[in-house]
Amino acid sequence: MTFGEQPAYLRVAGDLRKKITDGSLPPHTRLPSQARIREEYGVSDTVALEARKVLMAEGLVEGRSGSGTYVRERPNPRSVARTGFRGPGTSTPFRQEQAAESARGTWESRSEQADAGAEVAERLAVRVGDRVMCTKYVFRDAGEVMMLSTSWEPLAVTGRTPVMLPEEGPLGGCGVVDRMAAIDVIVDNVAEEVGARPGLAEELLALGGVPGHVVLVVQRTYYASGRPVETADIVVPADRYRIAYHLPVR
Amino acid sequence: MTFGEQPAYLRVAGDLRKKITDGSLPPHTRLPSQARIREEYGVSDTVALEARKVLMAEGLVEGRSGSGTYVRERPNPRSVARTGFRGPGTSTPFRQEQAAESARGTWESRSEQADAGAEVAERLAVRVGDRVMCTKYVFRDAGEVMMLSTSWEPLAVTGRTPVMLPEEGPLGGCGVVDRMAAIDVIVDNVAEEVGARPGLAEELLALGGVPGHVVLVVQRTYYASGRPVETADIVVPADRYRIAYHLPVR
DNA sequence: TCGAATTTGTGCGTATGTATC
DNA sequence: GGATACATACGCACAAATTCG
Secondary structure, eight states, X not given: OOOSSSOHHHHHHHHHHHHHHTTSSOTTOEEOOHHHHHHHHTXXXXXXXXXXXXXXXXXXXXXXXXXXXXXXXXXXXXXXXXXXXXXXXXXXXXXXXXXXXXXTEEEEEEEEEEEOOHHHHXXXXXXXXXXXXXXXXXXXXXXXXXXXXXXXXXXXXXXXXXXXXXXXXXXXXXXXXXXXXXXXXXXXXXXXXXXXXXXXXXXXXXXXXXXXXXXXXXXXXXXXXXXXXEEEEEEEETTTXXXXXXXXXX | OOSXXXXXXXXXXXXXXXXXXXXXXXXXXXXXXXXXXXXXXXXXXXXXXXXXXXXXXXXXXXXXXXXXXXEOXXXXXXXXXXXXXXXXXXXXXXXXXXXTTOTTOEEEEEEEEEEOOXXXXXHHTOOTTOEEEEEEEEEEETTEEEEEEEEEEEHHHHTTXXXXXXXXXTTTTSOHHHHHHHTTOOOOXXXXXXXXXXXXXXXXXXXXXXXXXXXXXXXXXXXXXXXXXXXXXXXXXXXXXXXXXXXXXX
């Protein structure tokens, strides 16, 4: 603390963090106990405790009462491709994980009619209380749940057509764009907003995560001639996936 | 703490949280000082401090040194636009780095040469140890830090040209695409990967957050004819911002 | 099976630095 | 400058969980 620099607990946390990220403290190993940190860095109990708390808040380590503080496993997030843009001459070193993975995925779904709530109504540009078809998906990749999705479609668009139920009929499971095309609704653009937050208990239960884990949330809305025809909330665990976009410039 | 119940600091935090959420402590009001909490709840200084920390970690309040602890405005996440796709008719000049509406944004930067590490080398498709120009940005919106960015450009591309330093010369601060165009490097596409994680202590210090808050991380790479010419890590607090993409379909 | 040592988690009292009013 | 309030830091105590002889 004689430092004019940063607080002592951040200095200690920073040093431990470096040892974790550079591999000298690999996953599942125990980091020095509070008492040892106190000795090694010549700091007080409080500083050692605060430093551990910082690393725990960052999700790098987890404390097990009575046992120790352990380095967490940090899987290398894979990419989930969100656009089909391919430039002329696809020589760009875009990683190969995208196409292969999504092909062998499986999913389940359940549809039911509902009334549009305030948020869904705004996203679909309908009135609150208008009838919508709500479909919940669970996506699996190699048997492991990787993605949750809840989709809403206004019945004003799909009602009394063969594609009213997303997963039934000849076009079941074919994707929004193709299904809409079948009823002459030409989807021409899509807006996606990517956010993140701590996962809800139920989400993390389904995704096989741990309370406190972070999830990415994509709010996606498909438009046909400026009119919203489908909107969805897509939830993926942030420690295992990233959302990838590939866009032309200009 | 003689209670067999929950920890004292959680009890205090819970009570204050209720007062905040039910509106009896509206945004921008100051909550009781540490000393007053100590008196009102009959707890020690440490417990009062720990309770405040809990609320800060939840993003409900923010501490201002020397002034007090204030209830934060419930942040309705704003969008940061990431693509230039516009419906026919709009020709807005725009900067990839900032949302259109934050025209009043300001930024600072600091550049220095460095050797490419393993990750940067892969993203730029150069060899580990190759010289790169590393620039760190701090973006402010209405005076408030909203975004951190670290950018790397291979000196093999910009070295010995007028745009070697991103923020100097006639094209300083003009954006990667225009600067590269000035040296006849035509940027034609960009890949972005959006991930999320708990923010590092230093990041959250700069962003006005608290350890444990979630940040969105965008890894952006610009390509010119398939060759990476710039890559950047962009960090924004997830409780205040979302990343928005608008894409054509098919 | 028992018990001792270790470790985390929580809590207390105090002191000092520093930003704000 | 002085008063107030947060932020950091030190040292200690104890309960609960775990580990290990």
